[in-house]
Amino acid sequence: MKLxxxxxxxxxxxxxQIYPRSFQDSNGDGIGDIRGIIERLPYLADLGINVVWLCPVYKSPMDDGGYDISDYYQIDPMFGTMDDMDELIEKAGELGIKILMDLVVNHTSDEHEWFQKALANPKSKYRDYYIFREGINGNPPNNWRSYFGGSAWEPVPSESNMFYLHAFSKKQPDLNWENIAVRNECIQMINWWLEKGLGGFRIDAILNLKKRIEYGVFPANGEDGLVFIGHWILNQPGIEEWLNEIDELTFKKHNAFTVAEADVPEERLSEYIGENGHFRMVFDFSYTDIDTPETGEWFKQSKWTVKELKDKIMINELITQRNGWGAKYLENHDQPRSINKYLPQEYQDDRSKKMLAVLFMMLHGTPFIYQGQEIGMSNIRMDSITDYNDIATHDQYRRALLSGMSPDEALEWMYRRSRDNSRTPMQWTNQKNAGFSNADEIWLKTNPNYHEINVEQEQMDETSVLNFYKKLIYLRSDFSKYKEVTIYGELVPVESSDTVIAYKRIIDDKELLIVVNFSDAEDQLFTEGCYEQIIANVELPKIVENKFILPAYTGAVFSKILEVE
Incomplete structure (x- = not known):
């Protein structure tokens, strides 16, 4: 393949990716803030990253971690001020780092001025900013289940037989994108932020904008008598007109980085990430959600295999590079820690953490590292469901009990899959609160393993997970002779056993071979050509007659040696 x-x-x-509430507390109130992020910019620059994605810092009552926005033009006092935000954009820019923010326009908080006015006066223009519908004899218009559980319809206070739609929490009423005034408000807000110097947006729940409202009781798919809402609000016909409008009037004008939370079918992917696509890239969910069923019930996890994981990764890679550019990730604020999700407990160690790093960092596309992933942070065991902050975790726990599980069994599943696993404070040192805060009380428990897993100790250890990530990031840097092939090289799968994931990255006369043995047993790989090792997480036997001997949980990158005539 040529470039x-x-x-x-x-x-x-x-x-x-930074979850601001958990990254660094600068003022001792037990909550991370923007000034804390500014303090840690040198660490991020040293790591080698050049874009920071901030989870929401807008003004919000924090019912859903800031994804319930009450004012798009204000910073929540919890995180600081707009002056702090301006300083972050400026100082990050001086270090060659651009800032992305979350763009949340499917819904607002119920405390947003628009919704408050819609409730106060049914005849105001703001009533049409949201989706209100009459019920059926005092019951909701239908039996849709919100993504966070319970009915997707909430009764309007002081109005009989009137409901509003919320695909997420009842404190997150959905905006009515059929209303051109709503679209114009959002476009104006996007441009306001981009003109401040923002690098772009991670776009939340964007495929939910178009709704197909239907009345009635549909066949239930859960013990609660409700049905998954996605069939009626995900990727509905006509949404592409709105997405194109946003791109033309905002993102393209600013050459903005846009990555959408969008599960797009293959036949439409080029519309979304192609040369004239709505976004620069989208996230793929096929392998990161491999452990949960389509209904999203964490306590009914699927019994996936490495072969299934391998197939999903390779299918997505081939489809994505045919259509555009991909966004690669193992962890984010909605996922548990990858080491707990992908590896059996007895093999959750630095070797397998580095193996996962090789697997995902070398794929075709832009890698997204979630805070703490680069030091190998892991899930946290909570003593009680009351220790969890996440609204979705509390709903999943309730649904697990409804299914017949005991409280202990349900809590075990929360340990495996709760979103709070990734939201525990960043582990900087082995001191109080892992160096996150000097407060006596912090907003969410610190994982007790911060005494062993923290930035300070890993910086001093050449063999640490942190320094391994730095080596992988370096391959993509301007100083690396492998930059072009690592970033732009075509991904070509290599035939291997069911538990070995192998692929090549090829551009012009440069070729990399990436090999991952995703099992606890030694395996091998046969391939033609002569290769030299660049990076590996274990001592590898010498390559003999095109045969690679792969110890358990190997993750390695090789460069093909050009034959000299």
């Missing part, structure tokens, strides 16, 4: 596709700054980026 023919256009080079773009966002293709050559390495993104670091």
């Amino acid at each position: 023919t596709e256009a080079k773009e700054w966002w293709k050559e980026s390495v993104v670091y």
Whole structure:
């Protein structure tokens, strides 16, 4: 493959996702803030990343971790001020780091001025900013289940037989995108932020904008008598007109980095990430959600195999690179820690953490590293469901009990899959609260393993997970002779056993071979050509007659040696 596709700054980026509430507390109130992020910019620059994605810091009552926005133009006092935000954008820019924010326009908080006015006066223009419908004899218009459980319809206070739609929490009423005034408000807000110097947006729940409202009681798919809402609100016909409008009037004008939370069918992917796509890239959920059923019930996890994981990764890679550019990730604020999700407990160690790093960092697309992933942070065991903050965790726990599980059994599943696993405070040192805060009480428990897993100790250990990530990130840097092939090289799968994931990255006369033995047993790989090792997480036997001997949980990158005539 030759380098023919256009080079773009966002293709050559390495993104670091921050959950601000948990990253660094600068004022001792037990909550992370923007000034804390500013303090840690040198660490991020040293890591080698050049884009930071911030989970929401807008003004919010925090019913859903800031994804319930009450004012798009204000920073929540919990995180600081707009002056702090301006300083973050400026100082990050001085270090060559761009800032992405979350764009949440499917819904607002119920405390947003628009919704408050819609409730106060049914005849105001703001009533049409949201989706209100009459019920059926005092019951909701239908039996849709919200993503967070319970009915997706909430009764309107002081109005009989009137309901509003919320695909997520009842404190997150959905906006009515059929209303051009709503679209114009959102477009104006997006441009306001981009003109401040923002690098772009991670776009939340964007495929839910278009709704197909139907009345009635549909066949239930859960013990609660409700039905999954997605069939009626995900990727509905006509949504592409709105997405194109947003792109033309905002993102394209600013050459903005946009990555959408969008599960797009293959036949439409080029519309979304192609040369004239609505976004620069979208996240793939096929392998990151491999452990949960389509209904999203964490306590009914699927019994996936490595072969299934391998197939899902490779299918997605081939489809995505045919259509555009991909966004690669193992962890984010909605996922548990990858080491707990993908590896049996007895093999959750630094070797397997590095193996996972090789697997995902070398794929075709822009890598997204979630805070703490680079030091190998893991899930946390809570003593009680009351220790969890996440609204979805409390709903999943309730549904697990409804299914017949005991409280202990349900709590075990929360340990495996709760979103709070990734939201525990960043582990900087082995001191109080892992160096996150000097407060006596912090907003969410710190994982007790911070005494062993923390930035300070890993910086001093050349063999640490942190320094291994730095080596992988370096391959994509301007100083690396492997930059072009690592970023732009075509991904070509290599035939291997069911538990070995192997692929090549090829561009012009450069070729990398990436090999991952995703099992606890030694395996081998046969391939033609002569290769030299660049990076590996274990001592590898010498390559003999095109045969690679792969110890358990190997993760390695090789470069093909050109034959000299």
